[in-house]
Amino acid sequence: MKRVLFFALMAVLASPALSSAGEVGADILKQRCAKCHDLTGPAPQTIRKLWERDAPDLFYAGNKFQREWLVEWLQKPVRIRPAGVNYLRTINSAPTQKKEVEGKNYDVLYGSVLKPLKHLTLKPAQAEDVATALMKLKPLNKNVAGLKLNPSMNVGLDKGEVLFDKVYGCLSCHQIEPGFGGYTGSEVYTAGRRLQPAFMLSYIKRPKEWDPKIWMPNGNVKPDDLQKIVNYLILLSKEDFNAAN
Amino acid sequence: MRPINLLFAVAALMFIATPFANAEEAFLNYKSYCMQCHGMHGKGDGVNVPAMNVRPRDHSDNKYMMTRTNTEIYKAIKFGGPAVNKSIKMPAWGDVLTEEEIHQMVGHIRTLCCEREIIRGVNFK
Numbered sequence: 001m002k003r004v005l006f007f008a009l010m011a012v013l014a015s016p017a018l019s020s021a022g023e024v025g026a027d028i029l030k031q032r033c034a035k036c037h038d039l040t041g042p043a044p045q046t047i048r049k050l051w052e053r054d055a056p057d058l059f060y061a062g063n064k065f066q067r068e069w070l071v072e073w074l075q076k077p078v079r080i081r082p083a084g085v086n087y088l089r090t091i092n093s094a095p096t097q098k099k100e101v102e103g104k105n106y107d108v109l110y111g112s113v114l115k116p117l118k119h120l121t122l123k124p125a126q127a128e129d130v131a132t133a134l135m136k137l138k139p140l141n142k143n144v145a146g147l148k149l150n151p152s153m154n155v156g157l158d159k160g161e162v163l164f165d166k167v168y169g170c171l172s173c174h175q176i177e178p179g180f181g182g183y184t185g186s187e188v189y190t191a192g193r194r195l196q197p198a199f200m201l202s203y204i205k206r207p208k209e210w211d212p213k214i215w216m217p218n219g220n221v222k223p224d225d226l227q228k229i230v231n232y233l234i235l236l237s238k239e240d241f242n243a244a245n
Numbered sequence: 246m247r248p249i250n251l252l253f254a255v256a257a258l259m260f261i262a263t264p265f266a267n268a269e270e271a272f273l274n275y276k277s278y279c280m281q282c283h284g285m286h287g288k289g290d291g292v293n294v295p296a297m298n299v300r301p302r303d304h305s306d307n308k309y310m311m312t313r314t315n316t317e318i319y320k321a322i323k324f325g326g327p328a329v330n331k332s333i334k335m336p337a338w339g340d341v342l343t344e345e346e347i348h349q350m351v352g353h354i355r356t357l358c359c360e361r362e363i364i365r366g367v368n369f370k
Contacts, residue, residue, distance in 0.1 A: 047277050083292065088276060091292050093285035107285055107292040165298075169334040172282060172297050182293035184281040208340050215278050217336030220325075 024126070025133030032120055033058065033130075041139060043211045050213045051088055060210065062138035067131050069194045074127035077119035080190070082175065082183040084113045091184075109183060143209050149197035149234075153227040157239075160232025164188075168219045168229070177241050185216065192237025200230045271353035274346055278338060287357040299332040310358035315369040318351045 029039060041059035044050040061070075084090040090113045094105040112118070122130060155163065165171040174188045175181030181188075191200065202209065205226060207216040221229065275287070282297070284290040287304035294301060304310065320328045322342070326335030342350065355363060362369075 047273055051277070083281075087281070087292075091280070091285070094288070094290045106290045106294050107280075109292060167333065169332070169336065172293050172334050175296075180296070182281070182296045184293055206340070213277075213341060215281065215341075217325075217338055218340035219336060 025129035028130050029133050045212055047213050053086060056085055059137055060140045061134040062136055063140045063144055064199045066196055067135050070131040070134060071127045074122045074130055077117055079117040081186045083109055087184050143202045144198040147198045147201045149230055150227050154231040155228045163225055163229055188233055189236050192234035197230055201226055267349050271349035274350060275353050299334045304354050304357040307358050315351050318354055319347060322347050322350055
């Protein structure tokens with residue numbers, strides 16, 4: 001009986017309900033996320049360090065993500081970058097071409113990215129706590145200072161796609177609907193729900209300020225077009241892509 | 246070994262080792278930034294190509310690459326395709342790569358297309 005009481009007491013003490021939400025979230029981050037994600041910064045300063053990265057940096061998560069999306073994603077994690085975070089590990093050179101096969105072969109994805117994402121899945125209460133803890137990580141406020149989305153500079157989906165594909169060439173790496181676009185960038189059809197508008201403005205304008213050696217180039221986007229592209233991405237994220245399937 | 250000989254040996258080793266170190270860096274940069282479109286071996290068959298409406302340059306295409314000067318390749322890398330009247334799909338890498346890295350990259354691209362000409366001592370300007 002004593003043993004049962006002891007375990008019951010331990011269980012109550014260990015239950016998250018007794019401690020505050022932020023602390024629990026921070027503990028989960030420290031114990032279960034810090035192994036793969038960088039929670040302290042700074043971002044990798046050399047290309048070699050960048051390729052050692054196993055998972056996206058989260059030390060500026062509070063500057064980057066929208067809380068609602070984080071809560072949702074932590075409960076149901078899915079892959080955001082079709083070629084993974086570290087594409088040196090997931091791209092294989094073009095298969096050797098047989099003479100009888102017409103046309104050209106391209107490099108292919110292989111390995112873990114062809115399978116569903118392996119990621120910790122959290123319970124709703126835990127996801128809320130972790131999202132709260134993540135949203136407190138805001139070391140790069142200076143990068144988003146003064147940047148504000150102007151919703152009046154909006155474009156339709158067609159014009160937005162022209163900007164995204166033909167004018168700035170983003171489509172080569174980013175997908176604007178499942179399966180349509182390049183593989184090495186993150187999918188952008190969820191970007192409007194996933195990312196804060198100020199972060200998108202800042203990151204597209206100068207990716208280097210967030211991640212010095214990242215393979216996202218500076219597209220020298222004009223200020224007006226920058227606003228239009230971010231408005232387009234927000235509009236795009238409201239589309240229901242499952243409807244067509 | 247006399248100390249002076251050792252000094253010579255170290256100096257000689259540095260001369261030999263430095264270009265190799267640079268070549269390795271340039272190849273790593275090529276794999277990091279160029280490979281996604283130009284392909285693992287620079288044949289213009291990168292993983293993103295099926296999504297693109299403009300084909301990336303095949304860097305192993307000796308015939309075409311021999312018509313380009315080093316300055317043009319440098320400009321294309323630093324300022325992007327439009328700087329050399331090419332597609333916008335080639336982005337400007339001047340923000341990420343240093344001046345030295347771009348020069349090394351030009352050298353690396355020359356090894357992909359024009360190795361025989363390099364050995365012959367052709368001046369690419």
